[in-house]
Amino acid sequence: MPELTADLIVDGKVPRNPVISPDGRWVVYPAHPLSKAGEHPVSALWVVAADGSAPPRRLTAGTAADTAPKWSADSRTVYFLSDRAEWGKRQLHRIRIDGGEAEALTTWKSGISDHLPLADSATVALTAVDEPTEEDERRERERDDARVYGERVRNARLRLLSLADKEVSTPVGLPDRHVTHLAQRHDGGALALLTQVDPEVSSAFRDTRVHLFDLETGEARELGGTPASPSALTWWRSGDEWRIALLATTPPTLVGGEAVISLDLSGEMRNLSAGMPVCPQSLAAPATGGLLALFADGLDTALYRLSGGEFTEVSTVDGFANSLTTSSSGEVVAAVMSTSYQPIEVHAGPQAGPYARLTDMRPELAGITWGRQERLAYKASDGLALDGLLVLPPGKTRADGPFPLVTIVHGGPYYRQADELTVHWVPTGQWLAAAGFAVFMPNPRGGSGHGHEFAASVAGAVGIDDWTDIVTGIDLLVAEGVADPERLGIGGGSQGGFMTAWAVGQTDRFRAGVMLAGISDWGQMIGAGEMAEYDGTLGGSTGWEGVGPHRHDALSPVSHASKVTTPVLILHGEVDPNVPLAQGEYFHRALLAHGVEHEYVIYPREPHSIAERAHQLDVLRRSRGWFTRWLQ
Structure with a gap:
């Protein structure tokens, strides 16, 4: 095989x-x-x-x-x-x-x-x-290229x-x-x-x-x-x-x-x-x-x-x-x-x-033995219907548990994890399952697939109910004997990277985290990200409303860095316009200041989605190696 x-x-x-x-x-x-x-x-x-x-x-x-x-x-x-x-x-x-x-x-x-x-x-x-x-060509030739907003x-x-x-x-x-x-x-x-x-x-x-x-x-x-x-x-x-x-x-x-x-x-x-x-x-x-x-x-x-x-x-x-x-x-x-x-x-x-x-x-991919992929349906703490996926190591069933569990949170937040083959250059279900992990891929509120109100509920409240949606799913898998509570990891890219940084500042349950192109500070996103109005709505404030504290400060993972004890792998593209590199840099400096075990990796030339072959290989191998180091 x-x-x-x-x-x-x-x-x-x-x-x-x-x-x-x-x-x-x-x-x-x-x-x-x-x-x-x-x-x-x-x-x-x-x-x-x-x-x-x-x-x-x-x-x-x-x-x-x-x-x-x-x-x-x-x-x-x-x-x-x-x-x-x-x-x-x-x-x-x-x-x-x-x-x-x-x-x-x-x-x-x-x-x-x-x-x-x-x-x-x-x-x-x-x-x-x-x-x-001709004037454009002259300006370029003579490097007379000062940019004036609106001109x-x-x-x-x-x-x-x-x-x-x-x-x-x-x-x-x-x-x-x-x-x-x-x-x-x-x-x-x-x-x-x-x-x-x-x-x-x-x-x-x-x-x-x-x-x-x-x-x-x-x-x-x-x-x-x-x-x-x-x-x-x-x-x-x-x-x-x-x-x-x-x-x-x-x-x-x-x-x-x-x-x-x-x-x-x-x-x-x-x-x-x-x-x-x-x-x-x-x-x-x-x-x-x-x-x-x-x-x-x-x-x-x-x-x-x-x-x-x-x-x-x-x-x-x-x-x-x-x-x-x-x-x-x-x-x-x-x-x-x-x-x-x-x-x-x-x-x-x-x-x-x-x-x-x-x-x-x-x-x-023909002939690959895939890990068993299960559909999950469960209720949030407030009774809201939720779904997600569970991928078990190839050849294993629930009866072989408990397994080390890695929770992978999707980006967006307006996105979803459909019941599709979970193989991609980012850490995904089948890639991690092949290394012996059970993988939980939740669809917390804020995502697509459940109507407008479900998606809109995270405006000004990222990291609140969507976070408890994820925790509820993890608790369910622990209670069912699938997940080993002493070997839990969490990771994700973009909004999933935010949720990873948020999670390790809210609890010490996780033994490892992988933050890929994640948000650490909503204020910086409004000042340097390419979707300021959207990010300001997610974070709940912009910073120019007046003297703080601001809503986005309370919802920024960097504000909770003093409580982090989980080892974190931070991965970020150097020229990311969507979630600028400063987001990863800020969290790295915060963890450094508090003496938290972590590794910070920058991918030259890469935007929000890592494209170069060597870099994609590094993301896959390094992230799986990180979880293996701390969970197995």
Whole structure:
């Protein structure tokens, strides 16, 4: 039997964002390596028959970052972005699915941000920042590059590419705002644009709007504002009326469950998923009318169809599913899916299922003996229904316990642990189980899969009820004889890293902790993180309300560092914009000041998600070694 090794995990590939052809015959998808072997990321485009009648075949070589595939209206050509001409600068290309070489369509000096082939088959809508002027080039050449807030903002603007002469034009009349998403009516009508005030990530929480652009007249108008952090812009038709749908945080909050928001052409907004105990995560609209959505439903995923103004469940997918796409008729849908012992693969089928697996991206995992993965359902201390997963060491059952138990907390907090194969470059269930640990992966409140109120309950209260949700699950596993109370560990990344730092300051029960890209101080997050408004809502205050003490001080792990006795492994990317390195540095200095056993590791060049192969291997081996040192 093959052994699960760190190399085996990071050397795999994963399909992302599949797109089904309008005629429903083909699915194109990028295949992304899980780790970056060289300086630049690479990915290849593949195509597969939607009915499984032909195996996948590669469209592009994968020597550059080939991403964002989209179909032509006749389902014969795939348009995509690639940086093959200049690393890091994407240009638009197209390739026929019946063979041949890819053709470059743009040479825009600043690169292309996004694209959308239009229904007229003669034009492609693009988003791109302005090309550098002579003054821009002089400033760069002479290092006259002082940055003044609000000046020289590099907003991505709408551009139109004529396929006849490959000329790019810039429509006038649109506001000077950053365009993040494009969508066109299926009948070839107006373009919808999702915009924010500037490219800063935090702007998605402050000021986002939908604009309409008439391709025939060149007229533009603002349709209305949106709730925070919108995405998945989609035209859909209800009877004879065209409307726009998108995903956004349930208004009026900045922290909470996502909602399906619909705007009619007068700008009137409606929350189509209000009150649902599930959370939308992907939208698709057939040209024939109606709206489809994938909803996170506890540990599983469900496909819903809008009917009579309300969503009705069409089918249920065991485990994880996302990136929904549909044919023009709506008869065939596709998505990426993963179950307990099967990695993420592309699946397709009729709306009501069954969904056939079309890809086999991880053949190297065949024959691995996985640890038994169990679903958990339990009640919080206040009676709230909770769920999670338990992974036991391979070949073991509960009767072989108690085991050393590692609790791995997911990020977000608006995320979830679905019942999927738990193998990734971060410390995950199967990787730790293979070393003899039982692994508990809880879904505490604040996450997705249980509706808006469940997710919103952590606003200004991170580390309170969500922490007790985790403790309750650990206590249950101890009481059932699964977990050895003298050998408990905790770890996680991002929000899971915060929860690790928080946990070791609240109790001395844990013998080891692994804090990966974790938050130690909410005040610093507001001052240096890329989502200040969101983080301020999570932490409960910003610091500029007046002289403290502030709510976020009480909820910051560094405030409780004097009580820490647990050995902690701190792992952090050096150029993380989401959770800046100062967060790990602050906790390291606090533990140093209090004489707490710990190890502090910085990964050069790495952002929030560790990408380089050697670094991913180090995260896996070092974290498992840390738990082995202290728990076994």
